[in-house]
Amino acid sequence: MKTIDSRFGEIAYDPQQVLTFPQGLIGFEELREFVVMPNSKEGPLFWIQSVEDAQVALVLTDPTNFFLDYKVVPEAHERAILGIEADEPCFNLVVVTVHPDRRITLNLAAPILFAARTNRALQVILENSGYSIQTPLPVVQPATPPQQAASASA
Numbered sequence: 001m002k003t004i005d006s007r008f009g010e011i012a013y014d015p016q017q018v019l020t021f022p023q024g025l026i027g028f029e030e031l032r033e034f035v036v037m038p039n040s041k042e043g044p045l046f047w048i049q050s051v052e053d054a055q056v057a058l059v060l061t062d063p064t065n066f067f068l069d070y071k072v073v074p075e076a077h078e079r080a081i082l083g084i085e086a087d088e089p090c091f092n093l094v095v096v097t098v099h100p101d102r103r104i105t106l107n108l109a110a111p112i113l114f115a116a117r118t119n120r121a122l123q124v125i126l127e128n129s130g131y132s133i134q135t136p137l138p139v140v141q142p143a144t145p146p147q148q149a150a151s152a153s154a
Contacts (some may be wrong), residue, residue: 004035006054008047011035019048020120022081026110031056045096056120062108065136072126074113083118090115097134105134 003012013035021032028050036045037057044065050056063070074082074090084090094111097105108131114121 004049004051004054005034006049006058007048008037011037013051017119018051019114021122022120025058025112025120025123026125028053028056043083059098060093060112061096061106063092063094063108066106067108068136068150070108072111072113073126074122074124076120078113078124081122082113082120083114088117093121104137105132106131106137108135109133121126 001011001012002015005011017103019034019036021034023029024031031050031052033051034048034115035051037049039046040125044061045059046061047057047059052138070092072092074084076086078089079090082090091114093114095107095110097107099105109129110123110125110133112121112123
């Protein structure tokens with residue numbers, strides 16, 4: 001086990017479990033190794049903490065928690081970087097931003113492709129996709145209980 005100091009305090013981690021970004025992340029190209037932080041709360045969000053820079057931590061999520069049809073399939077050269085074959089699974093993750101006004105957005109235009117077997121990840125840019133780097137979370141309307149729905153239509 002190794003330890004790093006971070007904004008979360010001291011973190012012990014297994015170097016064999018480090019998430020590697022062979023090409024870094026957009027804006028953080030020099031940072032290649034991250035630790036997935038244990039999630040103390042249930043929910044779809046989780047943190048990754050840079051091993052090389054204690055000040056860099058990002059919130060990620062699986063975008064299909066919010067956008068059911070979102071899917072990015074890696075191209076052959078991306079699979080090579082991830083170290084996986086065409087038939088191996090590759091998961092989509094996106095960076096979450098919490099703005100000062102407490103709005104939450106997802107970067108659907110530059111997802112992270114994650115290969116669990118190799119523990120490698122790659123951030124890609126989807127050109128001409130129509131996706132935004134600041135896609136707001138969808139607003140979910142509360143379900144109307146059946147009794148209220150029946151009385152409203154009567």
